[in-house]
Amino acid sequence: MTQILKHFAALLVAALPLGLTHAAVYQEPAEFVNESFHGKPPASSALWLTPELKKQMEEILGHPPTGMRVRYWHDQERTTWVMDEIGKELPITTGIVINKDTIERVRVLIFRESRGWEVRHDFFTDQFRGAGMNGKGSLDRNIDGISGATLSVRAVEKLARVALLLDQTIKRKQ
Amino acid sequence: MHKHLWTWHRRLGALIAIIVIFLCISGIALNHTEGLKLDQRHVQADWLLDWYGIDAPSEAWSVQVNETRIVLLGDHLYADDTLIAAPYSTLHGAGWNGEMIAIAAGAEMLLLTPELTLVERMTVSDGLPADIQAVGSDSENRIAVLTTEGQWIADRQLLGWEPAEEITDIQWLPTPVQTTEQIDGIREHYRERILNWERVFLDIHSGRILGSAGPILMDLVALMLLGLSASGLWLWSRRVR
Structure with missing residues (x-):
């Protein structure tokens, strides 16, 4: 019996990296950035996270942000962000374009989870178009969820809010 | 009845x-x-991990940078005994530019402070050259990478990269070696991250x-x-x- 359980554990261990490395790439992040600036992307910049900004991000994400700086692309009024957030167990890579303080475009670029991939569809991501931040740090509109994809929906919505927050931070610095 | x-x-x-x-x-x-x-x-009870027959790999890839030992055990990347990130299939090398430790693993470059706090995970979409084979530095302590497309050098803040074919003073740092020594603590940590209570x-x-x-x-x-x-x-x- 112990032998059978060991086989089961071996399968579990073997499946773990497989699960972690399996990813559906809907669009390469570099291609998304390129597309966002009509084929002429500016050089990337980095926003260093102050303790205050980290705290604000933590309030949105529900956990401290990973890393001490966030990379972005900035040209006139438009900023583009490519960020990761875990849905249930694995990071969802999402590209977000902010133009004049509102969201111009959201696109799920790489999806690694086994469930919740429906968030990649336009019917979901189009809801973010034109959304801005209200005074309470939330989106100024309701985003309809997708049954069976609650955690993925939540992750993408959090990233949209973080992108708006970071965009505002950059604009304030200018 | x-x-x-x-x-x-x-x-x-x-x-x-x-x-x-x-x-x-x-x-x-x-x-x-x-x-x-x-x-x-994650389950940390040895008897339960033993019951499932879960064990950590016995060998790891290791490279020394500055005073920090970078170890890739399985697909987990550690700096000294601290788990930095996962999953990575390969460890290409690591360098130090006087401010940050730069670790090339998988298709990414991870930047750490000397206190081993993660600064950023750079990918190709951030301008990182693809197919890194080795990490080095020049006489000004700028981080360089050798790729299948040639050699590249980063700016001081590691924000951008440019071709560096004409730079001749790049010293390529030692490549990672396979090891079984001094990885017991990391192996224990690795084992305790496999099985969750769900x-x-x-x-x-x-x-x-x-x-x-x-x-x-x-x-x-x-x-x-x-x-x-x-x-x-x-x-x-x-x-x-």
Whole structure:
């Protein structure tokens, strides 16, 4: 019996990296950035996270942000962000374009989870178009969820809010 | 008949009571997986990890940079004994530019402070050259990488990269070597991150914690519960009459 359980554990261990490395790439992040600036992307910049900004991000994400700086692309009024957030167990890579303080475009670029991939569809991501931040740090509109994809929906919505927050931070610095 | 059934009803109830208790506890726990964060809590009990036959790889890839030892064990990347990130299939090398440690692993470059705090995970979309084979630095301590497309050098803040074919003073740093030494602490940490409590409760609930016989046992328990329900209802109806 112990032998059978060991086989089961071996399968579990073997499946773990497989699960972690399996990813559906809907669009390469570099291609998304390129597309966002009509084929002429500016050089990337980095926003260093102050303790205050980290705290604000933590309030949105529900956990401290990973890393001490966030990379972005900035040209006139438009900023583009490519960020990761875990849905249930694995990071969802999402590209977000902010133009004049509102969201111009959201696109799920790489999806690694086994469930919740429906968030990649336009019917979901189009809801973010034109959304801005209200005074309470939330989106100024309701985003309809997708049954069976609650955690993925939540992750993408959090990233949209973080992108708006970071965009505002950059604009304030200018 | 009535007395005979009553005796068997009691015996059957006592027999499966313990399993029903486990079923109830595991069922309640699984209903609240998210709230209890069972999927994020990892089993650290050696006996349970041993029961599952879980072990860490015996060999790791290691490279020394500054005073920090970078280790890739399985797909987990460690700096000294601190887990930095996962998953990575290869460790290409690591360098130090006087401010940050730069580790090339998989298709990424990870930047750490000297205190081993993660600054950033750079990818190709951030301008990182693809197919890194080695890490080096020039006389100004700028980080360089050797790729299949040639050699590249980063600016001081490691924000951008440019071709560096004409730079001749790049020193390529030692490539990672396979090791089995001084990785016991990391191996223990690795082992304790494989199994989460959601998996354990799922296995308890389905019986798989006992191996392939477990689900059959649970099927028998389910049949016994059906029998108990039927006999209980019958005995109750007789008493009402």
